[in-house]
Amino acid sequence: MKKLYMDVHTIAGATADAVAGAHAEDLKVQHKHGVEFVKYWVDEKAGKVFCLIRADDALSPVEAHREAHGLVPDEIYEVTEGE
Numbered sequence: 001m002k003k004l005y006m007d008v009h010t011i012a013g014a015t016a017d018a019v020a021g022a023h024a025e026d027l028k029v030q031h032k033h034g035v036e037f038v039k040y041w042v043d044e045k046a047g048k049v050f051c052l053i054r055a056d057d058a059l060s061p062v063e064a065h066r067e068a069h070g071l072v073p074d075e076i077y078e079v080t081e082g083e
Contacts, residue, residue, distance in 0.1 A: 006076070023040050034060055058078065
């Protein structure tokens with residue numbers, strides 16, 4: 001069973017539209033890295049992007065981001081989903 005990860009990107013000037021485009025690129029390559037990009041959130045004012053990912057390990061999402069658009073996360077955390 002794959003684990004859940006939340007990654008955090010700090011991208012000054014990030015916009016919801018630009019992040020949507022980057023997410024679309026993630027979806028194109030996710031299968032090659034054995035990951036599933038589930039959902040993302042954007043805080044334009046803070047320049048923060050958060051991605052929820054299912055993967056076997058923490059490195060695979062980083063490699064998928066690197067291939068898709070080069071915007072690798074600053075941090076990544078294994079998380080547990082609550083109710």
